[in-house]
Amino acid sequence: MSNDISVGKAAPGCKKVDPILVADNVTRQFGGLTAVNVDHLEIPRGMITALIGPNGAGKTTLFNLLTGFDKPTTGSWNFEGKDLAGVPSYKVARLGMVRTFQLTKALSMLTVMENMRLGAQNQPGESFFAALIRPLWSSFEAKITARAEDLLKRFKLDAKQEDFAAALSGGQRKLLEMARALMSEPKLVMLDEPMAGVNPALTQSLLEHIKDLKKNGTTVLFVEHDMHMVRHISDWVVVMAEGKIVAEGPPAIVMKDQAVIDAYLGAHADTDLGTVAIKVVKEKK
Amino acid sequence: MDWSLVIGNAAAELISPTTAAYALAAVGLAVHFGYTGLLNFGQAAFMAIGAYGFAVSVLYFGLPFWGAVLVSLLASVAFALILGIPTLRLRSDYLAIVTIASAEILRYIVSTTSLASVTGGAGGLSAFAGEFYAMNPFPEGNYLFWPFDVTAKDLWVRVVGWSIVALATLLVFALMRSPWGRVVKGIREDEDAVRSLGKNVYSYKMQSLVFGGALGTLAGIIFILPRSVQPGNYGTGLTFFIWTVMLLGGAATILGPVVGSMVFWVLLSLTDGLLQGLVNQGVITFLTTDQIGPVRFILIGLGLMALVVFRPQGIFGNKKELQFNV
Numbered sequence: 258m259s260n261d262i263s264v265g266k267a268a269p270g271c272k273k274v275d276p277i278l279v280a281d282n283v284t285r286q287f288g289g290l291t292a293v294n295v296d297h298l299e300i301p302r303g304m305i306t307a308l309i310g311p312n313g314a315g316k317t318t319l320f321n322l323l324t325g326f327d328k329p330t331t332g333s334w335n336f337e338g339k340d341l342a343g344v345p346s347y348k349v350a351r352l353g354m355v356r357t358f359q360l361t362k363a364l365s366m367l368t369v370m371e372n373m374r375l376g377a378q379n380q381p382g383e384s385f386f387a388a389l390i391r392p393l394w395s396s397f398e399a400k401i402t403a404r405a406e407d408l409l410k411r412f413k414l415d416a417k418q419e420d421f422a423a424a425l426s427g428g429q430r431k432l433l434e435m436a437r438a439l440m441s442e443p444k445l446v447m448l449d450e451p452m453a454g455v456n457p458a459l460t461q462s463l464l465e466h467i468k469d470l471k472k473n474g475t476t477v478l479f480v481e482h483d484m485h486m487v488r489h490i491s492d493w494v495v496v497m498a499e500g501k502i503v504a505e506g507p508p509a510i511v512m513k514d515q516a517v518i519d520a521y522l523g524a525h526a527d528t529d530l531g532t533v534a535i536k537v538v539k540e541k542k
Numbered sequence: 543m544d545w546s547l548v549i550g551n552a553a554a555e556l557i558s559p560t561t562a563a564y565a566l567a568a569v570g571l572a573v574h575f576g577y578t579g580l581l582n583f584g585q586a587a588f589m590a591i592g593a594y595g596f597a598v599s600v601l602y603f604g605l606p607f608w609g610a611v612l613v614s615l616l617a618s619v620a621f622a623l624i625l626g627i628p629t630l631r632l633r634s635d636y637l638a639i640v641t642i643a644s645a646e647i648l649r650y651i652v653s654t655t656s657l658a659s660v661t662g663g664a665g666g667l668s669a670f671a672g673e674f675y676a677m678n679p680f681p682e683g684n685y686l687f688w689p690f691d692v693t694a695k696d697l698w699v700r701v702v703g704w705s706i707v708a709l710a711t712l713l714v715f716a717l718m719r720s721p722w723g724r725v726v727k728g729i730r731e732d733e734d735a736v737r738s739l740g741k742n743v744y745s746y747k748m749q750s751l752v753f754g755g756a757l758g759t760l761a762g763i764i765f766i767l768p769r770s771v772q773p774g775n776y777g778t779g780l781t782f783f784i785w786t787v788m789l790l791g792g793a794a795t796i797l798g799p800v801v802g803s804m805v806f807w808v809l810l811s812l813t814d815g816l817l818q819g820l821v822n823q824g825v826i827t828f829l830t831t832d833q834i835g836p837v838r839f840i841l842i843g844l845g846l847m848a849l850v851v852f853r854p855q856g857i858f859g860n861k862k863e864l865q866f867n868v
Contacts, residue, residue: 326734350740362735364728375728376739380721383741385749388722389713398721434735441740 260507262301262493267506270297277302277445277476278323278354283332284500285318292318293329294500300445305467305477307487307508309517310497316480317359319497320449324356325349336445351378353444357451359480363430365423369414372422372433373405374398376440405440411466412436413459428455432463439470446470448479452486464490488512548815550689555807557690562703563589563765564806568788568799569710570757576793577718578750579730581634584625584641586780587648588755591618592762593771594652594661600670602660607673611763618759622752630747645781653773661773668770674699696768703764707800710757715796726750727794786846792856801857809845813838 264272276299285293293315300306308316321327323334325346333342336354350356364372374380380401381387382394409415412432417425422433431454438446451467452460467490470477481487487494487508494511496504503516511517555561567585574580595614599605605613625644629637652661661667678698685697692700717723725746728736737743765775787806791798817834820826829837849856 324738326737345742346734346737347740347742350738355740356738358735358738362732362738364731364735366731367724367727371724371727374721375724375736375741378740382721383725385717385722385753388720389716391716391720394721437739 262304262507263505267510269502269505271299271505273299273301275302276300278334278336278478280323280334281332283319283322283334284330285315285322285327286330291500293322295319295332295502298495298502300476300478301493302476303471303474304492305471305479305490306493306495307491308478308480308495308497309482309484309487310503313499314497315500316497317449318500320356320447320480323349324354324447326356350441350443353441354447355438355441355443355445356447357431357434357438357449359449359453361427361430361434361454363422363425363433366421368419369409369422369425369433370402370405370418372437373409373418373440374401376437377401377404378441401440405436408436408439413462428459431455432459435463435466443475445476445478448477450480450482452481452483460486484512544819548812548819551815552808552812553689555811556804557700557704558807559699559703559764559768561803561807562700562707563761564784564787565761565800565803566703566707566710566764567758567761567784568791568803569707569714570754570761571784571788572793572795572799573714573750573754573757576788576795576798577723577730578726578747578754579634580630580747580751580754581638582641582751582754583638583778583781583785584645585758585784586776586778587621587641587645588618588758589762589765589780590645590648590652590773590776591621592759593766593776594667595759596763597667597670597766597771598660600673601667607677610670614759614763615756618755619752622755623748626748626751630744630751642778642781645776645778649773649776652776662771664773666770666772670771671767674702674767699764699767703767706760706764710760711796711800718796722746786842789846789856790849792859794860795856795858798856798858805857806842810838810842813841 260267262273264274278300280295280298282297283293283295284291308319310316318327322329322332323341325341325344325348329342333340335341336349336352339352341349341352364375367375380394380397382398387393406415406418409418412435414425414429414433414436417429422430425433431451435448435451438448448467451463455463464486467477467479491508494504494506494508495502496511496514496517498516504511504514506514567589570588571582571585574582592614595617596610599610599613600607625637625640629640651657653664655663657663658665675695675698678694680694680697682694685692685694718727725736725741728739728741729743729746733743783806787802788799789802790805791800791802814834817826817829817837818831821829821831821834
């Protein structure tokens, strides 16, 4: 089946018309266990791509490898044509590929506003000697503060900006982490389970934020177990199971793919079930 | 018991150069631990580098005062790099192990007999501060008022010591309000999060280690100006006193370490004076005057335990910002 994202038919490891991130032969072994074994993967630019799969499929490990937080056993990958293998994580972030974490990493004893300001790039006052001369960085600080206020308003955290991040609820920390990642104006934002623990009332607005990102030209790659969200906002879905990419394609089609249903239900009947996947199985019966 | 003597001696500690030295070393440690989250258990080594770097430069190499200060600071930077390069990529516990060990290594090196011609061996070094006191602008005579009355020489070392403390405090204050301070505080909270925001965490930890260590080194110089260099002073005990001073005032505070040092030394002097008085008057019969020294430190230890239990954030600390969460 053809579509306008992949070159030719959608299949695991298929080529994309305009990829932003291309990974080749990326593997990661923990002792005898091969956690990630990806032959070829391309993430389409300007699209929202969902990475799904049962628990233990290697989704987060793949995130860690691609962003330099873990070193692969083998493999190479490039972001906008720049080879990223062996590049430290902070440089990956500076190139415009920013991630969030599954276990939220809000900086608890910093205020919400300080968390946000920390997300901005190229603040001259972050160098030791320039930090001592306020005029060198105060105007930049005002600029990023304004941007932070705007983002916090969109994420409905503006009333909390002077509170310590420790005082936020789990869902609010998730929002803060995402807003903080956006402070750097990334080209590719990688969200690890952005919906986990977020109040359903907020889910809808969070979905809108992610769609807005796409509108502004940011590429989004996210890991999620909430199949409703995956179907609702993603343009492309990549399915992993046991470290491998088992299926790829537009959401409506991938959700009906036998390999996906097998991955979620067959080999791992005891693991996390997406609601849609269940529905698909029922419909088949 | 002569109350005016006991209280006078205790009050004099408020402005003594030793108090200034401890305060400065604790400010450095606050940069390491309170703000960056680095577990440095070798602040005594940085002080020893100040002491020996200065004294050896003057006595053995014949350098002038400023040259000796510069050599100490360069040695301190080199030491911080040697400690930091292998350990700052690892979890903070490793820095704790390496710093405590290297402080001891340093102390053993300076007290070896084969180096006695340079470092003075176990006897230490003295008579190196001549040029410093020759710079004294205050004419001979007595200054200030009871209980702070001092000679011109004493006044000079106090003025210099406390000026450096004031400058260092201002410097740390400015840094911690700046974006640089925000990054190191972020590192204290979660390194990986800061890394994911594009900051070179390793470099910031190194800068913090070098900066706090340099403050420790300056503290080491202030500490020896009114006395001789004794290798026995630079044991782990000194490191733990500096930790006590920092925690007493509040680890992530600007003035905490300074006030902590004052409280520490006033209490030490006060308990000494009181116990001496009580033993001499026969009120306390189960102690001899020789035992008073150690008993003071037992009391200080009990005080520190009480502090940890009842006020973990220190005198000035914000309970929300920092507790004993090592």
